Amino acid sequence: MIDPITASANATATQQAQGLTGAAKSLGKDDFLRLLVAQLQNQDPLKPQDNSTFVAELAQFSSLEQTVAINERLDTLALQNQGLQNSNIVDMVGAMATLRGGTITAEGSGQPVPFGFELAGEAHTVKVTISDFSGNPVRTINVGSRAAGKVTLNWDGKNDQGIVQPKGPYTVSVTATDADGATVDVDQETRGLITAVSFDKGYPVLHLQNGMNAPVGDLLKLER
Known part of the structure; x- marks a missing residue:
């Protein structure tokens, strides 16, 4: 009850x-x-x-x-x-950034365009291929042998025939092999002026003058 x-x-x-x-x-x-x-x-x-x-x-x-x-x-x-x-x-806007990646920008005037990469080991042969925005190769550079570490080069802005290429973005592809023909790992770098910063789902993205967009985690060096 x-x-x-x-x-x-x-x-x-x-x-x-x-x-x-x-x-x-x-x-x-x-x-x-x-x-x-x-x-x-x-x-x-x-x-x-x-x-x-x-x-x-x-x-x-x-x-x-x-x-x-x-x-x-x-x-x-x-x-x-x-x-x-x-x-x-x-506050990074306006600074010169060095990032991981292989995008460079030609000014269309034949001025040298700096780019760089890092070799994981000693390379017997190093070949650089520069392609236009459509993926068409315009210049091949045989660098030769290089020690392990960072390599800095300049592209004169011309194709294999010596003709100055139009202003715009270009991609750099680097292949390297050792004395036995085995592939040597390559980390590519690119430099460009930061013109804007955006946020993708809270993560910052850097926009460069050369048209490259990269997450801030790819930033290697910042220069004022």
Whole structure:
């Protein structure tokens, strides 16, 4: 048999709890205290709940509230840090960048166009192929043997026939082999003026004057 006093108390507490949860899906400090008071007011006077139960509930809520406050502070700090990083990245506009990649820009005047790459090991033969934006090779340069490390070269802006090529972006492809004919790994570098910075899903992207777009993680060197 159900105790009518207990049933009435439980029904009242349940109704008050439903009213609170209907107003908000998550309970705040005030909601928790109102529920606690309602629970005390509507408990069975013949079978009052143990005080230790309320103490435990208060301790749990206090711990949860502190955790939420810490998380909110961490979120705020993360946003502030991200804003500072974005501001520093935007300040890169106007600087000369050296990045991983093989895109260069010819001025169309026959001026030397610098480019570079890094050899993972000693190379017996190194060949550089420069292609236009459509992928058509315009110049082949046989560099010869090179020691491991960084190599810096200049393209005179001309094709194999000595004709100055039009202004625009070009791609540099480097192949290298050792004395046994095995492939030597090559990391290519490109230089260009940073003209703009954008953000792709929160990640910064550098836009160069030569038409190359690269994530900031590809940045190797910055010069003013």
